[in-house]
Amino acid sequence: MSFNPLKVKALFFDIYATLIDWESGIYPQLLHLSQQLPPSSPLASDTPKTRETLLRMYAANEKTVELENPKLAYPQILEQVYARIASELNVPFSTSDQISFGQSIGTWPAFPDTVAAMQILSKHYKLFVLSNVVNASFARTCAGPLDGVNWDGIYTAEQIGSYKPNSANYNLVVTRLREDFGIEKGGIVQVAQSLDLDHVSGKRLGFEPGVWIKRGGAAMGGNREELEGKGMIELGAIYGTLGEMAVAVEEAFSKT
Template sequence: MKKLLSRRKPMSASRPSRKMAFDLTKAKALFFDIYATLIDWEAGIYPLLLRLSQKAESPSNRLEDTPESRTKLLRAFAKHDKAVGHESPTLAYAQVIEEIYARIAKDLGAEFSKEDQQAFGQSIGDWPAFPDTVEAMKVLGKYYKVFVLSNVDNASFERTRTGPLRGGHWDGIYTAEMVGSYKPSPNNYNYVVKRLEEDFSIKKDEMLLVAQSLDIDHISTKALGFQPGVWIARESSAMGGIKDELEQQGLVELGATYATLGDMAEAVKKAFESKRTST
């Protein structure tokens, strides 16, 4: 459930967002938002919604493949995603996005088949990983325990794990289906705290959020007293919140910002190597 983000200027590989130096070596565990951070869900969602728009009865709603169309359709997805998740917190995410598909079709005045709707729900496992994701996760897994915290159902994440994230390793997988609610409910983040403390003896101040979503994940972890997390500021993202606005409102506090997960992995490797050589 993510809001639209205006286009950002390219940034350097590593840019700490706090005045004090951010020590990547202090954390013992990373927990990740998956879709938008590791998986390019917009690349998976947009073509299917564009195809749906071309079935609209009104010619004005039959969209061409343009940046404006992309923004419009992803804005519609974000709006309905938030609404459906709030209305039906225990509905499997594949069914959530089936409902989103139906609502967008209604907005567009487009006819669709049950097969089209179900295919949209099942598309989660086909959404591609960002090119840097799998290799970056292999590096990060050498230095931390790594965990999933995702607004998705178990079956959908399993298709992602064995598909675009194949070759990666997870120490724990925590989904909305397990928790019984969708982020930004505090229940989801508190579930991570409980599991890591009880199962891995990792304390809350030793956990670090890694996420693209500012308006859901980083706002939530700040409100719940987590240490400042890492923002993966994917340049192509249209959803996730506007950093300057949220920081001005005091709603987010970031430990560090990286353009890609690969940039973070390189920074982590250098930080741990530097620490090892200095001791």
């Protein structure tokens, strides 16, 4: 692993899955759909297998809808995902439930370690957001579960006009940090839970090896062994939580 906390000037974060426990936010609404199945269906009960299956359905459909509709606002992306999952399950859904799913982003909870860890990291680095949401959704997240976290820059899909993993989204971070803060690409490290989206993109685009927040128990995000075996990712450090990363950073700076 090659992450040296003392050589980094800026961190940019994937938010939903890394700082925000989006799986816990998404799952109850998907379970509402699957519980309309006959009681004999394996997905009709709230079990770990049901959770994993529904979240994997979500991940696959989200990627497809974003690819097919790169200009569609993220709440509407979620509405379409909800409808597609309902169709795959062959269960009815209401328009109000569909809209509620699309608007739920700002209510998804933060991981317990997030806010305190970000406050520690802000003492040592410039902090930036790169997220596939619209500005209003992220504003609700900042005012709610991420209250107390201060950002030096926020870059959303709405501003950029495309969704990750489009290269334009990651390259905008490079451009903005260089032009606005005088920070070159070599001083930037990505912090993300998603291997198959963010860390694959980071390797492809020549970023410094990123920090993987492993988030044990996550159903989405990709398989490390498979992606490393194909040479698609290179990780600079691995931490189980953002809090663990903050402790490691503090320790590194305390020795200088």
